Amino acid sequence: MDWQNRFAPLSLSTTDALPELALSHLTSWGAINMIGDDKKSYLSGQVTCDVVSLKESDSTLGAHCDAKGKVWSVFRLFHHNGGYAMFQPKSAIAVELAEIKKYAIFSKVDISESEDVALGVIGSKATLFVDQLSDSTEDVRQITGGTAIKIDEQRWLLLVNAENAAQLVDNFEGKLIDESLWTRLDIEAGLPVLTAHQQNEHIPQALNVQALDGISFTKGCYTGQETVARAKYRGMNKRAMFIVSGQSNNNPEANAELERAVGDNWRGAGKLLTSYQFSDNKTIGLVVLPNNLENETQLRLKDAPDSLWKIEPLPYSLEDE
Structure with missing residues (x-):
């Protein structure tokens, strides 16, 4: 996939402005997908956030703990492809997947690591760009090949299949940058990154x-x-x-x-x-x-x-x- 090699480091000083529009390939991030008739009740019994009340137009942070309250995963949860996606650092997924599936045999639910690509849209024109991908004005939107999720006023996450990721990159008119700026903005927002x-x-x-x-x-x-x-x-x-x-x-x-x-x-x-x-x-x-x-x-x-x-x-x- 040649498109994966087009993202370059962006060197910024403490006084440099953010680019108006940039797209980052979030290579160290991934997701766990959960589908099935019991997905809502099963996930609700596993995690700290309110799954039952989560609207399709919203996302929420949450955590998954062991019986002693120690955290296996901190994730962003949203509706995705007819189920849920738990977006989190990729390095945490192997252990988290095993833990979140422990009791799934008793429920009608299928839990797997997502094969989708995570792209981050960054900058003051990020929302204008995402507006071109969907007629929706919500904070979570279905787009061709996946889902767009608003993180804050200058960031959107796109979780899409590889084919549509390639198309987005090929047609993108802003800067193509590595994921380090996304990390910076997570830090400045005080969003936990648990690897x-x-x-x-x-x-x-x-x-x-x-x-x-x-x-x-x-x-x-x-x-x-x-x-x-x-x-x-x-x-x-x-x-x-x-x-x-x-x-x-x-x-x-x-x-x-x-x-x-x-x-x-x-x-x-x-x-x-x-x-x-x-x-x-x-x-x-x-x-x-x-x-x-x-x-x-x-x-x-x-x-x-x-x-x-x-x-x-x-x-x-x-x-x-």
Whole structure:
């Protein structure tokens, strides 16, 4: 597929504007598809979000946990090809697929890894571009070959079959870029990116899923619910996901460890979920840290002690309503 080789890195400094229209091949992202008569009831009993009330015009974040409330997957859920799609980092899918299918034998449901291609439309003209693909004005739209899903005011996800992905790329009139800018925008939006590195380590609230409307505290039972509820009503959660930034000669690998200053000493703080480096060497990332840290707490990369980092403001509140 020659179209897959047409996406180039886009180098941006902290002062450069975003392109007005760009298309990214999200190679490290994929989806799990769920179809069948019992898809709604089965999925509702597995995940934190409100599946039953999800309209075909909307998407929602959600998490899938083990019985102890530790997260296997954080995903974006939406209606897709007559069923549901759970969009998430591709590296998490192998384990998540096995876990989400554990009890499917008792239900009329078919669960599989999607073969669709994930494309990201980015920029101030992203919605204008998607408007040309469908007559709908909703946030989730059926398009030729798949589904278009609004992420925010300057981003849309297209989950489509390979044939239509090739056509979209061939006819695209904006920039064709790699997925790094999509990662940057996820970080700046404070959207959790849970890869295989940190599966089954955190409860949903440590990944801010509740602050992004990905947990329903009024729906029926689901796996891990007891822990999730205790974390909310008994204040048992002691961690949260933060945006951090620092100067770095190289973009740190996922799971790179950050340390925090404690007096004159340094102690382990958390591991990067993902990161993005600007061309002027400023680097931003997402990391789960103790939720009682002061905003002024000094951080550093354990493997690069001279690389000092700090906590940045989130674009949403972590306070319970």
